[in-house]
Amino acid sequence: MQKQLNVSAIKDGTVIDHIPTKALFKVVQILKLDQFDNMVTFGNNLDSKVMGTKAIIKIANRYFEDEEVNKIALVAPNAKLNIIRNYEVVEKRVVQIPEQVNGIVRCFNPKCITNAENVYTRFQIINDKPIEMKCYYCEKITYENEIKIK
C-alpha cells in the first residue's frame, strides 16, 4: 500500500492533530489563524482510527504557550500538539481545559447582558467532561453542545 501524507510536512512549527471535523473552523477562529502570515495548512475529513474522521492543522514556524492553546480544548478536548523541529517531532502535548474561559465563548442565555452589550465574557468551568461553564454575569450554565465562539 502506498503511504502518502495528506497534508505536507513542515520543517519547524506546530501540528494540531485529532481535531473533530466539526471543530476545525472553530479552532481557526479561537487561535486567530486567519490573521497569521505564517504558512498554515489544513486537512479536514481525514481518516482516523480513533475518531472515524478528523481534522489536522499545521502551522509553520509558530509555537504556542499552554494558555493560548488550551482555549481550543473547549471545542477539541482530545486535540494533540506535535512540536516539530527540523522535520522531527520533538515534543507531544495534550490540551487541557482551563479553569477560567475569558472572552472566547458566547453565553448561551439570550437574556444575558453579555449578549446585549459589548461585554468581555467570563466563565468558570464547573465540569470538564462534558464541559459545563458558568457565566460570571448571569450565573447561568452553558453546556458543551451549546458552546458558540464569539
Add this chain to the structure above:
Amino acid sequence: MNKKNLISITDFSKEEYLRIMELSQKFEDNPNQSLLKGKVIATLFFEPSTRTRLSFETAINRLGGKIIGFSDSNSSSVSKGETLHDTIKMVSNYADLIIMRHPLEGSARYAAEVSDVPVINAGDGANQHPSQTLLDMYSIMKTQGRLNDINLFLVGDLKYGRTVHSLLMAMSQFKNPIFNFVAPPELAMPDEYKLYLSNKGIRYFEHLEFNNIINQADIIYMTRVQKERFIDPVEYEKVKNVYILKNEMLENTKPNVKILHPLPRINEIHTNVDGNPKAYYFTQAKNGVYTRMAIISHLLNLL
C-alpha cells in the same frame, strides 16, 4: 477604594447576614435617621417595579438621603440608545450609591464592574434579587427569634422562583435547617439545589401536596403557580387548586408558624387567611424597608 456591592445573595457572608439582621432591628426600633444626610442615592429602574422601588425609596428617605433616578427606561436616556455601560458610568459620577433593576440577567454584576460607587441589585431579570432574601430572613428571625433549626416549607413554583432559590442558599448557612418542598412535578426544585443541600448534609423532603404535613412547619413560604409555566394546560388545571392555602388548613399548625409570600399574591393564599395572626406577608413587606435601610448603611459603612 474597597467598594462593597450586593449583587447576589452569596456575595454576603453569614456574618454579614447577621449584621443586616441586627441593623434591620435597630432601624425598626428607630426608623427616622439622618445617616444619609448630604448623600445622593440613584434608583435606576430600567423596568417598572412599584413595590421594590417604593420600598428602597422609603428606606432612603427614612435615612435622610436624597434620590435621583427613573422608574422606567422610557423616561431615561436608554430610550435614545445609550448603553448600560455609559448610563452607569455617568450616574456613578453623580451618586454615592446606585440601586438598579434591569430586565437583563447579569446586568447588575456588570454595572458593579463599571461603577465607581457601590451597586445594589434590585432584580436583574430572572437572576437575583438579594434584598428580597434578606427581608425574608429578617422576617424569619423576627417571628421565630432565630435562624438556626428552622423547618421551612417552600410551596408553589420551586423551579423558576428565584426567591425560593436564594432563600435556600442563604438559610443553608445556618445550623440544622429542614427544607420541605411542595410543588407539582413540572415546577419541582431543580436538581442543582437538591445536590447543593445533599453535599452540605442538609435534610430536605419533597411533597406533591401540603395539606397533611404543614403542622411541622415553622415557616410556610408561598409562591405563585403560574399557568404559563405549564406546557400542557390540562396539567395546570389538575394542580391549580392544590397549592392554595386556606384558613382551615392552618388549624393544627404550630403556634409559632408564619406564612410568608414575596407578593404580589394572586389567589395562592385565600383572602380568608389574611385575618389569621399566622399570616405575615404584609408585615414582611413592611420589614423590607428596615432591611433595605440596613443594606444601604452596611454598604456605605454608615454605622
